[in-house]
Amino acid sequence: MAQKKDVWQGTLALMVLKTLDMLGPLHGYGIARRIEQTSGDLLAVNYGTLYPALLKLEQEGYIRSEWGVSDNNRKAKYYKLTRAGKKQLEREARDWEQTTSILARFLAPGEEPS
Amino acid sequence: MRNLRAWLLRLAAVFRKAQHDREFVDEMESHLQMHIDDNLRSGMNAQDARRQALIKLGGVEPTKEIYRERRGLPLLETVLQDLRYATRTLRKNPGFTIIAVLTLALGIGANTAIFSMVNALLLHPYNFPDLDRLVRVWQNRGIDEGADARFIAPQDAADLQNGAPVFDALTTYRCGDFNLNTEGNVQAVLGCRVSANFFDVLGVSPALGRMFSPAEEQPGADQVAVVSYGFWQRRFAGDAGLLGKVIQMNGKKYTVVGIMPRGFDYPVPMELWVPLGLSPAEKTDRAKPWLGALGRLKPGISVAQARIAADSVSRRLQQEYRGAHRTWRRTLARCSAAKAGFAAFWL
Numbered sequence: 145m146a147q148k149k150d151v152w153q154g155t156l157a158l159m160v161l162k163t164l165d166m167l168g169p170l171h172g173y174g175i176a177r178r179i180e181q182t183s184g185d186l187l188a189v190n191y192g193t194l195y196p197a198l199l200k201l202e203q204e205g206y207i208r209s210e211w212g213v214s215d216n217n218r219k220a221k222y223y224k225l226t227r228a229g230k231k232q233l234e235r236e237a238r239d240w241e242q243t244t245s246i247l248a249r250f251l252a253p254g255e256e257p258s
Numbered sequence: 259m260r261n262l263r264a265w266l267l268r269l270a271a272v273f274r275k276a277q278h279d280r281e282f283v284d285e286m287e288s289h290l291q292m293h294i295d296d297n298l299r300s301g302m303n304a305q306d307a308r309r310q311a312l313i314k315l316g317g318v319e320p321t322k323e324i325y326r327e328r329r330g331l332p333l334l335e336t337v338l339q340d341l342r343y344a345t346r347t348l349r350k351n352p353g354f355t356i357i358a359v360l361t362l363a364l365g366i367g368a369n370t371a372i373f374s375m376v377n378a379l380l381l382h383p384y385n386f387p388d389l390d391r392l393v394r395v396w397q398n399r400g401i402d403e404g405a406d407a408r409f410i411a412p413q414d415a416a417d418l419q420n421g422a423p424v425f426d427a428l429t430t431y432r433c434g435d436f437n438l439n440t441e442g443n444v445q446a447v448l449g450c451r452v453s454a455n456f457f458d459v460l461g462v463s464p465a466l467g468r469m470f471s472p473a474e475e476q477p478g479a480d481q482v483a484v485v486s487y488g489f490w491q492r493r494f495a496g497d498a499g500l501l502g503k504v505i506q507m508n509g510k511k512y513t514v515v516g517i518m519p520r521g522f523d524y525p526v527p528m529e530l531w532v533p534l535g536l537s538p539a540e541k542t543d544r545a546k547p548w549l550g551a552l553g554r555l556k557p558g559i560s561v562a563q564a565r566i567a568a569d570s571v572s573r574r575l576q577q578e579y580r581g582a583h584r585t586w587r588r589t590l591a592r593c594s595a596a597k598a599g600f601a602a603f604w605l
Contacts, residue, residue, distance in 0.1 A: 172285060173292040190316040191286060196328040203264035203328075216295060220288045221281075228260075 156189075156197045158240060161233040164207060164225040171212075171220035172198060198223060206232050271330040272338070282325055286318060384524065387461040388554075393561060395428065395551040395568070409547035412540055417575060422567035424559045429459040430534060430549040433525065439506040440493070447489070447529040449507075454533060457484075459554045460524060464516035467501045470533050480535035483507075484516035489529040507532075525550060544579060 156179075163178045164170060170178070175198075176189040201207045206229035212222045225233070271278055290311055297307035315321075326332070348355040386392060395418065396408030410418075412430065419428040431452040438447045454470040457463060464484060474480055483505065494500045504511045512532060523529075534549075555564055 171288070171292070173289045176289075177296075188314075190314065191289070191318070191321040192316045192324055195282070195285070195321065196324050199325060199328050200264070203267045204260045205263055214288075214292065216292075218288055218291055218295075219284070220292070221285045 155240075156193060157201055158233070158236045160194075160197060160201060160223075161206065161225065161229055161236070164223060165230065165233055169212075169222045169224040171214060171222050173220070175223065201229070205229075268329065268331050269334070272334055275330065275335075278329060279322070279326075282322065282329075286315075286321065290315060388557075391426075391555040391557070391559075392460070393553050393555060393564065395553050397547045408550065410549055410551045411544040411547045412536055412549055413542050413544040414547070414575065415549060415551050416541070417544075418568060418571050419553075421571040421574070422564070424555055424564040424567045425553045426556050427455050427459050428551060428553040429453045429456045430551045431456055431525065432534065432549055433528070436507045436530070436532075437509075438493075439509075447507075448527065449483075449530045449532060450525065450528050451534045452531050456531065456552075459552055461554075462519065462522055465519040467514070467516035469516055470531075474533045475535060477535045477537055480533035481510055481512050482515045483512040483530050483532045484518060485514055485530040486518050486523050486528060487520040488523070490517050525552075544575075 159179050159182075160175055163175050163182075167174070167178065172194055176194050179189050180187055198207070198209075202209055202223075206226060207223045208226050209221050209223050211219060214220045293311040293314065294307045297310055298304065302310065348358075394408060395410060395415070397410045397414060410430070415428060415430050419425055429452065431450050433448065433450045435446045436449040438445050452470075454472045454475045457469040463469060465487065467484070469484060470482060474482055485500070490496060490500055500514050501517065503514050505514060506512075518531075553564075555561070
């Protein structure tokens with residue numbers, strides 16, 4: 145099995161926000177699963193990285209949580225995107241795209257910019 | 259804004275630790291169970307399903323630790339823990355505690371007492387307006403017997419005021435006992451005979467009534483009195499009718515014309531003030547220094563400049579009136595922050 149990469153804290157927050165934006169209210173397990181799947185199982189999300197990140201987002205008011213019941217009848221804490229979270233997601237996504245496009249230009253082989 | 263919100267929540271979390279801890283354990287437990295469920299569904303046996311899930315999720319205790327650090331304020335929590343520990347220890351050793359507390363109490367008490375005294379005497383002796391322009395003036399007789407024994411002769415004070423244009427005004431006073439006669443009951447009260455401009459120089463005015471007029475400085479017209487707030491309260495129970503009332507002192511009748519604001523009792527805790535009322539002979543006396551004097555410097559005049567001016571006046575007087583000023587060995591001396599809190603200089 146290929147070595148899985150840990151997730152950077154900063155990008156994890158963005159992934160969590162995007163996941164909640166796509167899937168609606170979700171518990172921690174579901175978020176972790178979704179991130180792992182989307183990464184094509186290249187990323188490993190464990191307790192120690194996921195929950196502090198969720199807590200931080202909640203303290204900052206980007207997400208809200210409440211206890212609910214899962215599909216197979218388990219008690220679980222569900223996280224939900226707030227309106228501030230939605231804005232933050234747009235902002236961070238934009239920043240990230242900018243960063244990656246800049247980096248891509250650096251790493252791209254070929255012609256010098258004129 | 260976001261940060262502030264997060265900090266407040268973290269602060270609040272410090273005080274609801276147990277509940278949050280329980281909740282997080284529940285959350286992790288539910289996460290683990292869901293993971294096991296999925297593993298079972300994918301065909302693992304129960305033991306493997308659990309084992310794989312635990313390996314995947316990482317240690318529970320370290321996670322709790324990381325989570326706690328983010329949730330609350332670890333530093334504050336540590337401090338609170340130390341405080342609790344200290345309290346427990348102190349409770350276990352009552353003897354030590356009592357001695358420690360007494361030591362601290364005595365130390366703090368003594369400090370407070372000394373500070374209050376220094377504060378009252380040295381740092382904030384009076385709160386007269388433009389206090390730094392007030393100076394005590396007195397004649398150097400070669401010995402200095404302290405703030406209560408610094409006097410100037412009446413005519414010298416007048417000459418100094420006229421000859422050294424550094425003062426806005428100069429006022430003189432003489433304190434002493436008065437025998438207050440209230441309905442046959444005679445009590446000694448501490449009072450002060452003051453020039454009419456005394457209150458002006460200090461920059462205070464009566465809370466009720468008025469201060470003295472220059473006309474009341476004339477002997478005969480001088481049977482008026484301004485009393486202190488304490489005098490009014492203690493001896494007349496704050497009777498609003500005291501203004502205009504006649505009180506008997508030293509066998510003479512004085513009309514109360516003013517009541518000073520609370521806390522005013524200059525120069526030493528005084529109960530009342532009456533006009534100085536110098537006779538013509540007294541006014542021209544320069545042989546006997548017996549008046550306290552207080553000057554208000556003109557704005558912008560430093561004490562050093564005032565000393566130079568006073569110096570030249572006293573040199574001139576020394577030449578003119580050699581006899582009276584035989585004892586002036588030094589015309590002018592040190593300026594120091596006097597006990598009264600005023601800059602002062604010797605004449």
